[in-house]
Amino acid sequence: MGCCNRRCGLIAGAVFGALVTILGGILIPVGDMIIEETVKKEAVIEPGTIAYDNWAAAGVKVYRQFWFFDVQNPSEVEQGAKPVLVEKGPYTYGTRFLAKENVTFLLNDTVSFLLPQGAIFEPSMSVGPEEDIISCLNLGVAVSFNPSLRLSFIGRDPFSLLCCPFCASLFQKRTVRELLWGYKDPLLFGMQMGLFSPYNGTYDGYYNVFTGKDDITKVSKIDMYRGNSNLGFWNDSYCDMINGTDASSFAPFLDKETPLYFFSSDICRSVSASYEQTVDLKGIDVYRYSLLPSTLASPVVNPDNRCFCKNMQTTKNCTLAGVLELSVCQQGAPVYISLPHFLLGSDILKESVVGLNPHPENHKTFLDVEPITGFTLNFAKRIQVNMMYGPSDVTESCNFFSSFPPQTATLDDETADMFKNELLGRINMLDIIQKVLLGAGAAIFVLCLIFYCFARRSHKRSKTV
Numbered sequence: 001m002g003c004c005n006r007r008c009g010l011i012a013g014a015v016f017g018a019l020v021t022i023l024g025g026i027l028i029p030v031g032d033m034i035i036e037e038t039v040k041k042e043a044v045i046e047p048g049t050i051a052y053d054n055w056a057a058a059g060v061k062v063y064r065q066f067w068f069f070d071v072q073n074p075s076e077v078e079q080g081a082k083p084v085l086v087e088k089g090p091y092t093y094g095t096r097f098l099a100k101e102n103v104t105f106l107l108n109d110t111v112s113f114l115l116p117q118g119a120i121f122e123p124s125m126s127v128g129p130e131e132d133i134i135s136c137l138n139l140g141v142a143v144s145f146n147p148s149l150r151l152s153f154i155g156r157d158p159f160s161l162l163c164c165p166f167c168a169s170l171f172q173k174r175t176v177r178e179l180l181w182g183y184k185d186p187l188l189f190g191m192q193m194g195l196f197s198p199y200n201g202t203y204d205g206y207y208n209v210f211t212g213k214d215d216i217t218k219v220s221k222i223d224m225y226r227g228n229s230n231l232g233f234w235n236d237s238y239c240d241m242i243n244g245t246d247a248s249s250f251a252p253f254l255d256k257e258t259p260l261y262f263f264s265s266d267i268c269r270s271v272s273a274s275y276e277q278t279v280d281l282k283g284i285d286v287y288r289y290s291l292l293p294s295t296l297a298s299p300v301v302n303p304d305n306r307c308f309c310k311n312m313q314t315t316k317n318c319t320l321a322g323v324l325e326l327s328v329c330q331q332g333a334p335v336y337i338s339l340p341h342f343l344l345g346s347d348i349l350k351e352s353v354v355g356l357n358p359h360p361e362n363h364k365t366f367l368d369v370e371p372i373t374g375f376t377l378n379f380a381k382r383i384q385v386n387m388m389y390g391p392s393d394v395t396e397s398c399n400f401f402s403s404f405p406p407q408t409a410t411l412d413d414e415t416a417d418m419f420k421n422e423l424l425g426r427i428n429m430l431d432i433i434q435k436v437l438l439g440a441g442a443a444i445f446v447l448c449l450i451f452y453c454f455a456r457r458s459h460k461r462s463k464t465v
Contacts, residue, residue: 035372039253040216040252042373043212043216043219043249043252044212044219045111045209045212045219045220046105046213051212051219051373055220056103057099061097062094062095062096062097063092063094063122063125064095064119065089065091065092065093066089066090066091066093066176067088067089067090067340068087068088068089068091068134068136068179069086069087069136069353069355070087070088070135071083071085071135071136071171074135074171078171082353083352083353083354085353085355085356086355087355088132088134089126090125090127091126091127091130091132091180092121092122093119093120094119094120094122095117095118095119096117098117100113100116101114101115101116102206105211108223109210109211109213109214109215110208110223111211112205112207114205114206114207115203115207116202117200117201117202117204118199118201119196119199129176130177131176132176133174133175134173134174134175135172136173136174136179137170137171138170138171138187139172139185139193139387140186140193141169141170141187142387142388179194179195180194180195181194181196181199182194182197182198205225205226206224206225206226206227207224207246208222208223208224209222209246212251216251216252218251219249219250219251220248220249220251220374221244221245221251222244222245222263224242225242225263231268233268233269234269234328236307238304238307239307239308241270242263243263243270243272244260244261244270245262245263246262246263246264247260247262247367247379248376249375250374251374252372253371253372253374254287254369254371254374256275257275259272259273259274259275259289260272260273260289260369262367264381266337267326267383268326268329268330269308271295272291272292273291273292273365273366273367275287275289276288276289276290276366281377281416282413282416283416283420284370284377284420285371286368286369286370286371286378287368287369287370287371288368289366289368289369290364290366290367291365291366293344296322296324296338296344297321298318298319298320299319301321308324308325310328316348319346320345320346320348320349321344321345321346322338322342322345322346323342323345333387334387335386336385336387337383337384337386338383338384338386339382339383340358340362340384341358341363341384342356342384343359343364344358345358363382364380365380365381365382365383375419377416377419
């Protein structure tokens, strides 16, 4: 009787183990559904979600770091020599420390907002003070050579207008503060000049983005920028498209094979980034996406870039790679953007000056995105700003520029811990429960079967004796 009870108990144990194993197996698809629904719910931009809390507030600290090319031989350059450049930087500023303003939820499941702009100098992250002197291109001279901008000065002093490109030095010495945030240029009748002038107290936007409430795949995608669904800068339906998000977040559950699209108002266009590798960011696995070489390739290599080519002379019949002219969205200013040190640019750009050393690891743009939530946890947007001067047919880079990168952001330790505990912690806990149930159930089932077999064999031997 006792032996029978023992075998029955072992059978019951095996059945229990099997049930626990089945339960663990059932939890895999059920758990995945729970995770998916939880993430989708928390990724919607509406009050009460994790996405909204991070989106509406100032969030992760964003820094802009500026490097300048200091011209070592300005007198020789004016006589026709190549500019010899020495890199100076970084000069670091905290930006985007202000929360979004005028946040308004609309009936079409979009939300509109303004992005306030401001910059605070960070001496501890800089090589020197804002008063450091840089020898660089005289912006007034560069602007005076531009016919479209010279027209705006007609009626003030026609004689000075005609002679100013030739009666002033091609180069000037300015402080970092002046070059970035502005100074009154005597050559241009006191006009305020500067890379980011004006900046503090200004706004980027309005932006209208999808909340994802009706369709989570559209979350954070830009519906309109400044009241329009296209840019209108390039006079082309393709180049004027506003694609993707602002790069701060994307739809959850990323697919490595699908590129990410985002719009950058700094360069007046949308771009795409492709998966490069998976990296560890403070204990969090993230997908690293980087810009493809085709982004700034010449139209000869990438025909899609044809509509970005507006000047046949400066682009050598649209064969020049690595630069994008922004005069169409910069009030006619002869501004060109590139990757730092003309990375991926045509050889003629790098050969026109001395002192460039392009390196992909230091000069490429990339995004580190958490693949389950679609949140961008780390990024480096690296851009070099160049200005054309004189009747030359080659874009010069011996002026001021920002690079390596103009914008960086990464989550701090506190935010990383919160992210891991609040969201990834729940996902990992569910995964642990699944594995424990599967392992424990399988172990109980196997052990009970083994002991049952021993018990049955012992019972048969006792009968034989």
